Amino acid sequence: MSEALFFQEMTEEQKYEQFMKRINAGEKIEADDWMPEDYRMTLIKLISMHGISEIMGALPEKEWVPKAPSLKRKLGIMAKVQDEMGHGQLLLRVAEDLMKPLGKTREDIMQDLFSGKLKFHNVFHMEAPTWGDAGLIGWLVDGAAIITQTNMLNASYGPYARALKRICAEEVFHAQHGEAIIMALAEGTEEQKVMVQEAVNRWWEALLMFFGPGDASTTGTSKQDTTIKYRIRTKTNEDLRQDFFTKYIPRVLSLGLKLPDETMHFDQDQELWVYRQPDWNKFKDIIKNNGPKSQERLGLRRKAYETNKWVHEALNTAN
Amino acid sequence: MGNEGFYQEFEVFSQRTDTSPLQYQFSLLAPNRELALVMAQENFMRREPVADIWIVKRSDIRKLAPEEKQSLQRLDNKDYRTTKGYGYLKKKWRHYEQEMLDEKEILSWGGMKKGD
Numbered sequence: 239m240s241e242a243l244f245f246q247e248m249t250e251e252q253k254y255e256q257f258m259k260r261i262n263a264g265e266k267i268e269a270d271d272w273m274p275e276d277y278r279m280t281l282i283k284l285i286s287m288h289g290i291s292e293i294m295g296a297l298p299e300k301e302w303v304p305k306a307p308s309l310k311r312k313l314g315i316m317a318k319v320q321d322e323m324g325h326g327q328l329l330l331r332v333a334e335d336l337m338k339p340l341g342k343t344r345e346d347i348m349q350d351l352f353s354g355k356l357k358f359h360n361v362f363h364m365e366a367p368t369w370g371d372a373g374l375i376g377w378l379v380d381g382a383a384i385i386t387q388t389n390m391l392n393a394s395y396g397p398y399a400r401a402l403k404r405i406c407a408e409e410v411f412h413a414q415h416g417e418a419i420i421m422a423l424a425e426g427t428e429e430q431k432v433m434v435q436e437a438v439n440r441w442w443e444a445l446l447m448f449f450g451p452g453d454a455s456t457t458g459t460s461k462q463d464t465t466i467k468y469r470i471r472t473k474t475n476e477d478l479r480q481d482f483f484t485k486y487i488p489r490v491l492s493l494g495l496k497l498p499d500e501t502m503h504f505d506q507d508q509e510l511w512v513y514r515q516p517d518w519n520k521f522k523d524i525i526k527n528n529g530p531k532s533q534e535r536l537g538l539r540r541k542a543y544e545t546n547k548w549v550h551e552a553l554n555t556a557n
Numbered sequence: 558m559g560n561e562g563f564y565q566e567f568e569v570f571s572q573r574t575d576t577s578p579l580q581y582q583f584s585l586l587a588p589n590r591e592l593a594l595v596m597a598q599e600n601f602m603r604r605e606p607v608a609d610i611w612i613v614k615r616s617d618i619r620k621l622a623p624e625e626k627q628s629l630q631r632l633d634n635k636d637y638r639t640t641k642g643y644g645y646l647k648k649k650w651r652h653y654e655q656e657m658l659d660e661k662e663i664l665s666w667g668g669m670k671k672g673d
Contacts, residue, residue, distance in 0.1 A: 245624050271623045317603075324600050331584050344564060344586060401583070408604075553588045554563050 245272075261469045266396030269335040280464050281395055282336050289329030290351050291359035295379075296322040297535045298362060302372040314415050315372065321408050328401045335397065352540055354527050360447045363529025370423055370430075370437035376416020378441065378486060382448045384409045385482050394469040424493040435495055442498045443516040449482065450475040451518055483511040566615035567593040569601055572608045579611065590614070 248256070253272050260267070267273055296319045303319060306312035334344055350356035361379050366372060387406050393399040423430040452475060454460040465471045473481070483504075490497065502513045523529075527536060564586040570579045582601045587593035593612045602610065621629075636642030640660055647657045656662075 268623070320599075320603065324603065327585065327596075327600055328583060331586065334586070335584075404583070550563055550588070553592075 261394040264392075265394075266399065267394055268396050269338075276464065277468050278336055278339075280461055280468065281398065281470070282333055283461070284465065284470070285329055285336070285398055286333040286347055286350075287357055287359070289326050289333055290347065290356055291362060292322050292326035292329060294351075294358040294362045294535055294539065296326070297538060298364070298366040298531070299372060299375060301366060302369065305369070306372075307369060311419070314418075318376065318412050318415055321412065325405045325408070328404060332395075332397045332401050348543060352536065352543075357525045357527075360521055360524045360529070361441075361444045362535070363524045363527070363532045364441070364444050365530050367440075368433050368437060369419070370433035371440065373416050373419030373423060373434070374437040374441055376412050377420045378416070378438075378445055378490075379448070380409055380412040380416055381486055382445055382482055384413060385478050385485070386449065389473050389478060390471045392469075393471065398470070420493070424495070431494070434493075438490065438495050439498045443520075445482075446479065446513070446516040447518075447521045447524075449479040451521070452476045480511055483513070487511070563588055565589070565593075567597070567612045568615055568618065569593075569597040570611040570613070571597070571602065572610075573606060574608050577608070579609075584615065
């Protein structure tokens with residue numbers, strides 16, 4: 239009790255010590271609890287990037303809503319696009335509560351996205367030229383997202399863990415929605431089979447990059463040590479990439495698809511997948527908004543923001 | 558026009574069925590209560606069945622500060638408030654050749670008429 243009563247009188251070191259004791263005991267930190275500055279900043283960076291990626295991620299998929307091959311597929315992909323926007327809103331709320339003491343709001347998040355200060359996931363800078371890509375995004379990109387997100391279901395920050403619980407439940411639907419599209423194509427005509435294989439080839443490198451570099455030596459910075467120290471996540475980027483391989487490679491092969499990396503194999507001695515590294519310089523370039531679709535999608539987001547501004551203004555007057 | 562103050566924070570609660578308790582969902586940003594209600598349904602009720610939705614402006618909620626939460630810790634001497642403190646009656650009723658009317662038994666009565 240005395241520890242709590244004298245919280246105001248505690249030194250920063252004592253507060254830090256108590257904070258670490260709490261998270262190591264599995265307690266959850268809430269938005270108005272004391273937290274170390276780098277914990278707050280790491281969470282803001284991680285969660286605003288995650289949230290805005292959900293929103294930017296809806297854009298390659300929404301391209302396929304008018305072109306879906308049947309009404310059933312159209313309804314399915316529309317539901318998925320709506321979910322992604324919903325996930326974005328959940329996550330932005332979590333980030334906004336963390337930014338509040340810094341005097342920042344959703345407006346700052348949007349402006350940071352437009353200025354390039356706030357990055358979004360590498361996969362959402364890529365093209366989705368065929369229906370095979372639409373299916374592959376659901377199956378493997380959402381599959382990769384499930385691997386990274388379930389890794390944080392027990393995150394020390396309570397609001398993020400709660401948001402992820404909701405999100406992961408819906409991601410299961412997304413993955414199955416993607417599987418349904420891919421299986422229909424993989425069991426279809428020769429042309430359809432080629433379409434899936436080409437989608438796999440196109441997305442392979444982006445999927446490897448999705449988990450981030452193995453360590454800071456690749457790209458200069460890495461937050462993974464901080465997020466592990468603060469019990470936001472447990473596994474490293476490489477652990478997650480290996481988990482992804484173990485879960486998905488057998489499934490990819492079982493559908494008669496080929497891996498675009500002929501060097502790839504499972505090393506029984508090391509119990510690791512051996513694979514060709516993607517071009518990490520390309521990765522750095524893509525997330526700086528220099529990917530094939532970066533500017534077009536940012537432009538779309540900006541346009542939606544600007545053309546809908548009158549609604550804000552009208553409602554503001556009404557209030 | 559600044560967006561400072563355009564959005565308000567709302568907390569969302571919902572009831573799954575008429576008999577279930579109100580459950581906290583999450584928070585959202587909306588410019589007013591009417592839109593908050595619409596967004597609550599769109600954001601949180603896309604699949605689950607729902608019988609009612611409440612939205613509450615966050616600024617209207619008085620919640621505990623982190624330090625105040627410490628006062629919630631209970632002392633471990635509240636047996637007299639719970640059935641646990643009266644568990645010994647079971648043995649005594651057995652002595653009188655009667656079954657004890659415990660919580661499970663009492664809550665099973667639920668207004669049932671003879672022959673139902």
